[in-house]
Amino acid sequence: MKEHARYIFSAGELKRKDSSIVFRNEKGPFYLPIKDTREIYCFAEVSLNSKFLDMISKAGITIHFFNYYGYYSGSYYPKDYLVSGLLTIKQANAYEKKRLEIAKAIVKGIADNIHTVLYHYYRHNKTQLKEYLDWLKNTVPNLLEPATRINQILMVEGQIWGRFYDSFKHFLPSDFIINKRIKRPPDNPMNALISFGNSLLYSKTVSLIYHTHLNQSISFLHEPGEGRFSLSLDLSEVFKPIVVFKTIFENVNNKRLRVEKHFEKKLNYCLLNEEGKKVFINSFEDRINEVFLHTKLKRKVTLKTAIKLDGYKLIKFILEDKEFKPFRSSEGV
Numbered sequence: 001m002k003e004h005a006r007y008i009f010s011a012g013e014l015k016r017k018d019s020s021i022v023f024r025n026e027k028g029p030f031y032l033p034i035k036d037t038r039e040i041y042c043f044a045e046v047s048l049n050s051k052f053l054d055m056i057s058k059a060g061i062t063i064h065f066f067n068y069y070g071y072y073s074g075s076y077y078p079k080d081y082l083v084s085g086l087l088t089i090k091q092a093n094a095y096e097k098k099r100l101e102i103a104k105a106i107v108k109g110i111a112d113n114i115h116t117v118l119y120h121y122y123r124h125n126k127t128q129l130k131e132y133l134d135w136l137k138n139t140v141p142n143l144l145e146p147a148t149r150i151n152q153i154l155m156v157e158g159q160i161w162g163r164f165y166d167s168f169k170h171f172l173p174s175d176f177i178i179n180k181r182i183k184r185p186p187d188n189p190m191n192a193l194i195s196f197g198n199s200l201l202y203s204k205t206v207s208l209i210y211h212t213h214l215n216q217s218i219s220f221l222h223e224p225g226e227g228r229f230s231l232s233l234d235l236s237e238v239f240k241p242i243v244v245f246k247t248i249f250e251n252v253n254n255k256r257l258r259v260e261k262h263f264e265k266k267l268n269y270c271l272l273n274e275e276g277k278k279v280f281i282n283s284f285e286d287r288i289n290e291v292f293l294h295t296k297l298k299r300k301v302t303l304k305t306a307i308k309l310d311g312y313k314l315i316k317f318i319l320e321d322k323e324f325k326p327f328r329s330s331e332g333v
Contacts, residue, residue, distance in 0.1 A: 005039040005204075006032055007281055009274050014040070014048040016055045034059050039207055041200075042066065043277065062210065064203040069271060070192075072199040075229075077210050084213040087315065091218045094318045100153065102220040102234075102317070102324055104144045107157045109238035109326035111140045114164050116329040117241045117249075121171045128170045132163050153221070164241075175259045176252050189263050190248075192270045196277065197244035198236075200284055205232040205239075205307055212311040235310050238326040243303055247283045256283070 008014075012025030021032040023046075032040075034055075040063045048063075056063065057078040065073040094102070115136045122129045143156045168190070169177050178190045186192040206229050209216055219230035221237065251257040262276030272280060288304045301309070306327045317324035 004036050005041060005285060006037055007041045007043065007278075008046060009043050009277065011045040012047075014046055014052055016052045019055075021052075021056070034061070037061055039064065039204075041203070043070065062207045064206070066199065069186075070196045070199060070277070072203050075203065075206055077207070087213045087318065088215045088218070090318045091215050095218055095220060095224070098317075099150065099220045100147065102314070103150060103153045104147065105324050106221045106234055106237055106326055107144060107153055107160070108141065109328060110157065110241065111136045111160050112328045112330070113238055113241040114160065117246060118164075118167060126170050129167055132167055135163070136160070150221075157221070172249070172252055186270055188270050189257075189259050192263060192272055193248045193252075193257070193280065194244070196272055196280060197247060197284065198240065200281070201236045201239060201244050201288075202232055204288065204304065205236040208304065208308040209235065209311050211308060213315060214311055235307060235314070235326075238310070238328075239303065239307055242329045243284070243288055247280065247287050251280065251283055 008023060010025050010027075012023055015022050015024065017029075017031070019034065021034050021037065021040075023030045023032060037059075038061060040056075040061065042063065043066050046065075053076065060078055062075055062077040064075045067073050115133055118129050118133060118136075122133060140156065140160065143159075144153065147153050147156070165178055172190075176190045176193075178188060186195045206216065209229070209232055214231060216229035216231045218224055219234045222230045222233045224230050256279055257276060262273055262279060264271045264273045289302050291300050291302055293299070294301045294306070310326050313322075313324055313326070316322040
């Protein structure tokens with residue numbers, strides 16, 4: 001049975017109707033089948049009550065909330081039914097003793113997946129990318145290896161993303177080139193797409209880690225912080241190139257997303273409008289649910305499953321000291 005994510009873009013009310021979910025707004029009631037619904041994404045003001053929350057808790061459904069700018073605000077999910085005190089203790093110990101090793105693996109995974117994404121364009125006559133591709137493959141591992149502090153690893157990560165953004169000028173239309181990554185609020189169409197895509201991937205990762213025994217507040221690359229699931233930031237990082245940015249590049253280069261049609265520009269910020277969000281979300285869902293043959297597992301999985309599998313890899317590293325290697329698109333995509 002295919003599990004669906006439901007997206008809500010208009011203000012209204014979510015309610016329980018017998019054993020069904022009903023969303024009611026000015027256009028009337030819309031019924032959502034509860035059996036194949038696993039996530040609900042709210043991009044507008046939505047009201048709900050405790051009876052509704054009780055029903056979705058029993059069904060294992062997560063709700064994610066986003067603000068006006070499309071930023072992730074928070075999630076409601078059922079109680080941690082897979083919580084493990086032993087793993088939490090071991091995870092905290094790993095943070096103290098093996099943080100650098102895990103953080104280096106994550107940054108190496110980012111570089112590997114960016115390399116795969118850009119190599120596609122290099123093979124299609126974008127030879128200007130060769131210098132950056134060689135740097136990713138040969139220099140990044142040498143920069144990470146001697147690092148003894150987390151800030152040194154983060155500095156390498158920053159260089160990777162900075163050079164990646166600079167490479168856009170070689171294969172994207174001029175309307176979608178950025179000079180600097182601006183997050184809050186995004187100031188141009190590309191920054192708006194990156195922020196929106198990263199929020200979607202982060203919230204998706206929150207849902208997936210919920211179905212493991214991991215503690216979402218104990219992270220390794222990002223600093224564990226109050227009020228956020230920092231481990232989801234960690235595990236989503238390596239998937240950004242192959243989920244978020246491939247979605248962006250395909251929509252921009254195929255002109256499914258256009259500056260004049262899908263963005264709302266104000267004095268000091270730029271956002272996707274509702275139509276633009278719908279175009280992006282449809283492509284994002286297609287991408288993350290795309291089935292591929294995992295060369296190591298010898299079976300077909302989706303990228304969404306691959307995120308959860310990275311969680312299980314991390315558990316094996318924490319409990320059994322098995323090497324942690326985040327997903328690489330060369331494994332199947």
